[in-house]
Amino acid sequence: MRWPLKTQEKSIPARSIRCAQGAVEASVCFQHMEVNSSSMPRSGNLAAATFLTTGQTMNEIPLKGCTPTPLAGYLKALAVLRLLSARHPDTRGFWRDDHFVLRTTLEKEGIQDFFLKDYAPTPIMFPWNSGSGFYPQERKSGQKDPNTGKKKKTGIFDKETSATKIVDTIIDSENGRLSDYARVLKSVKEIIKDRRPPNKEGDEKKDFVLSMRARLPDESVLAIDACVGVSRDKANLAPLLGSGGNDGNLDFTSNFMQRLIDVLGSGMEPPESSAPWLASSLFARITPDLTNKVIGQFSPGNAGGPNASTGFEAKALTNPWDFVLMIEGALLFAASAARRYAGDT
Secondary structure, eight states, X not given: OOOOOOGGGSOHHHHHHHHHHHHHHXXXXXXXXXXXXXXXXXXXXXXXXXXXXXXXXXXXXXXXXXXXXXXXXXXXXXXXXXHHHHHOTTOEXXXXXXXXXXXXXXXXXXXXXXXXXXXXXXXXXXXXXXXXXXSOEEEEEEEEOTTXXXXXXXXXXXXXXXXXXXXXXXXXXXXXXXXXXXXXXXXXXXHHTTOOOOOSSTTHHHHHHHHHHHXXXXXXXXXXXXXXXXXXXXXXXXXXXXXXXXXXXXXXXXXXHHHHHHHHOSSSSOOTTHHHHHHHHHHOOOOSOOBOOOOGGGOGGGSOXXXXXXXXXXXXXXXXXXXXXXXXXXXXXXXOXXXXXXXXX
């Protein structure tokens, strides 16, 4: 089934320009701060100059949990800068001594309060994946196939999965910070209805991506652009987010939503464990209560498996805030199709 395009509802070129401008501004910001931090002494001269122009003192806050490696640490730093600067435009950041440093009017406690009390997640979803939470699994009958020994298929797709359940959890959540996310999830469910995921081959997936890109709000389009670049012939997958928003069977958006519930909760207040997890994620404070959840390609050292500990095998150890922030940070990278000249190799 071909997906109808409704490009008249949204201006795709204008949105692409805004995304590109945001990426360029972030890049310029990083370069500017890096030059200034290396050319000026660490006595607070830049902070004093900022005080003279804005009337506010700028604090340098080292984020020792945000390191250049592994990739999860690098993406976390980008996420903190992107999300904080949207609320506090004077926020800047740079790398120093193998960790990220924020220059902001906020204190440490203010940064933590922002994420624990004010942070509203970007409505990220990749609805072309079968594990994205929009497609129930096929119901199996009680009878077994004599040839394969497996339960016979019924052709009825109504079996709930952990992915479909987490989508419903966010839609039904009483947490006001999840309201925008819930609204977009509802819209996508109405668009998809009883359809199945688009085929990977041919134009069906490309048409589906373009249709979603035209219908969803700008915030969700940031995620689509970070994951897929659509050319004339097909939907090209950006390697940063795996093979279209998943790493094997690990769907990034479904896990993003699950980790959001871990740190924000579905009620009015975040869980008690959220604050220690956040302090560990940002400031590298020790916390013993990490979760046995997969993190994928972004932090191989925490993925568990053989030879990952003193024994034969170790379980995965993941800080839920790490997963949330690294996905938010990946949105600064937008995929695009570029012409390759015949002489290039």
